[in-house]
Amino acid sequence: LFQSSEIGAVVVKVGGEIHSGESTYDSTGAESILRELREIDEDPNIKGILLEINSPGGTVAASQEIFNELLHLKKSKKIVVSMKDVAASGGYYIAAASDYI
Numbered sequence: 487l488f489q490s491s492e493i494g495a496v497v498v499k500v501g502g503e504i505h506s507g508e509s510t511y512d513s514t515g516a517e518s519i520l521r522e523l524r525e526i527d528e529d530p531n532i533k534g535i536l537l538e539i540n541s542p543g544g545t546v547a548a549s550q551e552i553f554n555e556l557l558h559l560k561k562s563k564k565i566v567v568s569m570k571d572v573a574a575s576g577g578y579y580i581a582a583a584s585d586y587i
Contacts, residue, residue: 494533496526504544504552504576514541516548523555527562534564537584543575556583 502513509518526532537556543549556565565584567573573581581587 494531495536496532496534497536497538498522498526499538499540500552500577500580501538501540501570502542504541504548504580506545506548506551514544516551519552520555523552523559527559532563534566535559537565537567537581538570539567539573539577539581540570541574541577541580542572543577543579546576549576549579552580553583556580560585 498519500514500519502510504514504516507515507517509515526535559565560583565586567581567584567587569577569581569587
């Protein structure tokens with residue numbers, strides 16, 4: 487998680503296969519991302535999120551959990567998605583919850 491206090495924004499990276507559980511060095515675990523998003527939601531100094539997606543997708547359940555959390559977060563923070571080399575399946579699904587792609 488990268489945070490810039492000057493602009494009130496953070497970067498959240500979704501890379502590799504999306505699955506339930508904790509993230510690893512080459513995959514994204516829904517539990518890790520959900521924890522990160524909830525911490526962002528509680529921080530009034532963060533006004534926006536840059537969500538960097540480089541993922542071929544993964545399980546439907548894990549992608550849906552992240553999507554739903556982003557929809558909740560979108561009520562109080564701006565969400566911008568940057569798609570890298572791959573943003574397919576679950577990666578694209580997650581991106582659909584943002585304000586801008």
